[in-house]
Amino acid sequence: MKEIATFGESGHTISKLHLFDGVTDDGVDAMLASCTVLRIAAEEELPNMHGTEACVYVVLRGALINFLVADNSQQRRTDKILPGESIGELSVLDEAVPSNTMTAVEETDLLIIPSRLMWKLIDEVDGIARNLLRQLSFRLRAANAQLRRREKVGEFYRQLSLIDGLTSLYNRAWMNDRLPNLIEEAHAAERPLSLIMIDLDYFKKFNDEYGHVVGDNALRVAAGVLSAALRPSDFAVRYGGEELTVILPDSDASAGKMVAQRLCERMRNAIVFEDMHLPLPHVTASFGIATLDAHHGAEDLITRADAALYRAKEAGRNQISF
Ligand SMILES: Nc1nc2c(ncn2[C@@H]2O[C@H](COP(=O)(O)OP(=O)(O)OP(=O)(O)O)[C@@H](O)[C@H]2O)c(=O)[nH]1
Numbered sequence: 001m002k003e004i005a006t007f008g009e010s011g012h013t014i015s016k017l018h019l020f021d022g023v024t025d026d027g028v029d030a031m032l033a034s035c036t037v038l039r040i041a042a043e044e045e046l047p048n049m050h051g052t053e054a055c056v057y058v059v060l061r062g063a064l065i066n067f068l069v070a071d072n073s074q075q076r077r078t079d080k081i082l083p084g085e086s087i088g089e090l091s092v093l094d095e096a097v098p099s100n101t102m103t104a105v106e107e108t109d110l111l112i113i114p115s116r117l118m119w120k121l122i123d124e125v126d127g128i129a130r131n132l133l134r135q136l137s138f139r140l141r142a143a144n145a146q147l148r149r150r151e152k153v154g155e156f157y158r159q160l161s162l163i164d165g166l167t168s169l170y171n172r173a174w175m176n177d178r179l180p181n182l183i184e185e186a187h188a189a190e191r192p193l194s195l196i197m198i199d200l201d202y203f204k205k206f207n208d209e210y211g212h213v214v215g216d217n218a219l220r221v222a223a224g225v226l227s228a229a230l231r232p233s234d235f236a237v238r239y240g241g242e243e244l245t246v247i248l249p250d251s252d253a254s255a256g257k258m259v260a261q262r263l264c265e266r267m268r269n270a271i272v273f274e275d276m277h278l279p280l281p282h283v284t285a286s287f288g289i290a291t292l293d294a295h296h297g298a299e300d301l302i303t304r305a306d307a308a309l310y311r312a313k314e315a316g317r318n319q320i321s322f
Contacts, residue, residue: 001040001047007111008033012060016084017111018135019058023127031121036112046102046110054091054115059083062108066100079142080105089132092118164238166216167223175237175245179298182235182249186292193249193292194256197305198226198263200242201284201317210273210281218272218283225266229259244285245305253291253322260287260320268318284318291322 004010014020014028037060040046046057046064057064064081081087087102092115113121122129162174170178179195186193200206200222207215219242226236226246235247246263248256267285288309290301312321 001038001044003036004039004109005037006033007035007037010037010060010109010111012037012111017058017060017086018084019056019086019128019131021127021131023125023131025125028121028125031117031125032111032113035114035117038110038112040104040108040110042104042106042108044104046104054088054095056086056088056092056113056118057102058086058111058113060109060111063105064102064108065105066102086135089118089136167220167238167244169223169226169244170235170237172237172239175235175239175247178235179247179301182247183292183298183301186249187294191250192252192255193247193301194251194253194259195248195290195292195301195305196246196256196260196263197239197288197290197302197309198222198244198246198285199309199313200244201286201313203242203283206281206283214273214281218281221270221272222267222283222285225270226263229263229266234259251291253289256289256291257320257322260289260322263287264318264320286312286317287320288312289320289322 008029014023014032020028038057059081061083063083064087066079066081066087081102091097095115122132162171162177163169164171183193185191200218203215203218206218210218219238222244223236223238226244230236230246230248233249234251235249237245237247239245246259248259251259264285264287267283270283272281272283286309288305288307288311290304290308292301308321312319315321
């Protein structure tokens with residue numbers, strides 16, 4: 001980077017600089033005449049300060065890219081600063097160190113307006129304060145829009161992280177997060193809630209016999225059976241491996257049993273493999289039902305559903321127990 005001239009010598013005028021839009025005061029060129037014009041090479045980084053003073057940088061030629069330094073010290077690229085545009089106003093106004101680093105996209109010439117002169121211009125020249133405010137409000141809106149976009153993207157990935165990739169059901173992380181809330185809501189409203197633990201039967205044998213690809217398909221089919229049979233207010237979760245869970249808000253023990261019975265039958269009849277040249281493998285599952293007791297929490301509910309599931313397995317599988 002090198003100082004190539006003063007603004008007065010550079011041949012540039014304020015007419016194309018946004019900060020001076022609508023400013024007709026002839027004195028401004030004179031006030032800026034002795035300001036430095038700095039040339040920085042492509043990919044060169046701009047210092048945060050010029051000397052010891054904060055300053056406004058106005059792009060006369062070339063372009064800058066504004067890198068926002070994130071908390072985790074990764075750099076994120078934001079918008080380009082093009083000829084006529086400026087940067088650094090906030091640091092002049094609040095005297096804080098800028099939170100971004102700027103890099104030249106190509107060889108770039110910059111007019112440097114030191115803080116003291118910037119304040120003098122604001123105080124003495126009509127229109128500059130207005131332009132500055134307009135520029136800052138534009139930047140604030142752009143920053144808000146970017147924040148909203150990031151929030152949406154963040155929410156998208158958060159949702160994605162709560163969905164099981166194979167079955168598209170909710171995953172265990174979702175259940176760990178949501179079940180305590182659902183239980184709290186049920187207690188507060190004094191409404192029932194039932195939970196069904198489901199485990200595919202002899203699934204190891206199924207995998208051994210038909211292979212893991214068909215096994216995966218069987219899991220998808222089992223998930224589909226749950227999704228198709230439940231109300232929109234119910235939740236189906238892949239608890240882990242070949243274990244699935246169904247949460248039934250507003251459902252007492254008899255409703256829980258009825259749903260489990262229906263799921264058990266549909267599971268038994270579901271077709272895993274459509275190819276008629278192969279023997280049609282079916283899957284069955286065992287179901288353990290537990291209904292929420294007053295004052296009991298998620299852990300207790302899962303433990304009781306697990307115990308019921310164990311009884312269904314012990315009793316021969318392909319059935320429900322409570
Ligand atoms: N294909 C496939 N298999 C899985 C997946 N997750 C777990 N399994 C298999 O599920 C089988 C579960 O076996 P076990 O826990 O012994 O139970 P089981 O053979 O179903 O026997 P019971 O539960 O007693 O009826 C294991 O062989 C796992 O590899 C998966 O995502 N895809």
